[in-house]
Amino acid sequence: MAVYFGADNIISPLGFTTAQNLEALIQGRTAVHKQRFAFSDSVFCCSKIEEIQLNDGFSAISNNPAFTQLEKMCIISIQDVVSHSGIDFNNKENLLIVSTTKGNIDILEGAYKNIDSKRAYLPVFAKTIGGYFGCANTPLVISNACISGLLAVIAAMRFIENGSFKNIVVCGADIVTEFTLSGFKSFNAMSEEPSKPFDKNRAGINLGEAASSILLSSDKISAVKISAGNSANDANHISGPSRNADGLYLAVKRTLEDAKTASVDFISAHGTATEFNDEMESVAFSRAQLNHVPLNSMKGYYGHTLGAAGVLESVIAVNALTSNTLFQSKGFELQGTTNELNVIKKTEQKTINSCLKTSSGFGGCNAAALFEKV
Amino acid sequence: MEPTILSYCKIKNNTVWLNGDEIYIDNKSVDFDAFLVNLYRHINLNYPKFFKMDNLCKLGMLAAEMAIRNNSKSDNCEKDKTAVFISNNSSSLDTDRNHIKTIEDKSQYFPSPSVFVYTLPNIIIGEISIKHKLAGENAFFVTEKFDEKLMHSYTSIALQNKHTADAVCGWINVDGKEYEAFVYYVEKSNFNPLIKGFNMPHNPETISRLYN
């Protein structure tokens, strides 16, 4: 049974609809810039949604103030998908999957006075969102580091294929707070400048916040389907990517095998802009003989949005297919990996029919999925 | 026709059950940290990395070790076709709170990379995968309670694909002093009641019975 993509949304500093975000990508705008925070003297280069912008967006759909920042982002994002698709969560055949790494982590940082601290627990956070939409099924949470979003899309495909559900909305979301900023800084993993995925002078990640949602359905509601998807573990190190790219290579190889194709028109890569991640990806794509395929990373536009990334990048990949657009990989200038890659230098129109989407993360996890036009 | 559960390990209340038998019980007054180290020594894990892990990973490693050691299959399983699917309630909140402690006091501001790396629940999947060289499918679900239907459904789907032959599954939860682990090993081959040794059919009812 084929599983099709439907309505989608992106909530980011670049806009609160997919259309606004795509427009920004075409103009080459980035959400990442240098900013200061009350907790530190350091300058952080990251992407944050303005509080005013978020509250304006939220007050357009609800006047209930009892939601956290992340819950508001998710609700606006899912509501947009509901409005465009008419999906009814009250129906037992429909499910909401939430992908996040840190959830309402700002509750632990004491950000709220009137929010129950239990909402730091991911099931309670998801139930709060599910309650807003009157979900008949308890929303499912997937929290699997940086592959959370893509893994949630793959899980949705599997649950629809085996008949457990007819329609699933996947919403990926994470926020940027002192928690992750201080942690990644201690990891020496953050760039002080806008990140440069796959570039010779890449110097690390920028963190970003976003929520993104997409509908998957057994009904043929669009011309793009998800054909296959797999995950695999490096079994090597909990934070360092595998030198041989074993996990990512395996996930890619199995995905193309399942989809019974070798034809990939472009790759939406993970591309965090750390030295070792991007190098590892170049090894994987080279081993899979895909290093000639046009490739981009969205991290130069959004930073690394953690649990949102896989969903956000899937939304952009699906729209790239429908609009036949190869988006520039922002920040890339010079080849910077041992195995040369075909990184997209300029946004252009080209007929494209298939996209390989990949993600990798801490814990040695990797995921790959193939999206195809029908 | 159902796949087969070949072993399971349950740890709670300072007690360990393996394939239904109570195999270890520590003094009730021993606290969680000490219990973990005592059990580590008791089963001769001999894995120095254990001491670098947070409590969620320590607990999960012990339960996974016993479930993987004590079945007829895991020695000759296909490592890159063995999946690890884990779930819990509190994700990595226990370590999240520890990371917060390192950044709360601005005069003692030393965020620690070795604490921060454990602020993701799926690190336990990574640790199990590294120790046992398992390179198959991964997923970490966060649910209010152990959800045998979800775990059964996701595992069954994976086992129907040729890329997955075995799966290490379970529930590993740590929230302060509250903890619970339940790890079971599933193989694709159909359950056969005539085969000797511990084996059970992989279905939600059995999983729920073993968990409870």
Next chain:
Amino acid sequence: MEALIKTLKIQIIEQLNLAELKPEDIEPNAPLFGEGLGLDSIDALELIVLLEKHYGIKIQDSKDAKAIFASIQSMADYIMANKK
């Protein structure tokens, strides 16, 4: 210097959770990484934190870290040279 080396050993065992090691097990000139104590990339980052926390020394260029953390002896030499 000898006292510093002894203190460093204790601090490293504690900070890196090398629970099964005693200070006397660590040779001052033995390599900390690779075949020596078998430390990894996270341990290297943790040693950077250790220097800052206990000795107020910030390593400005992470490329220097490899030479500084070659052994307990090289760490002690660096601390003596850079201590405020």
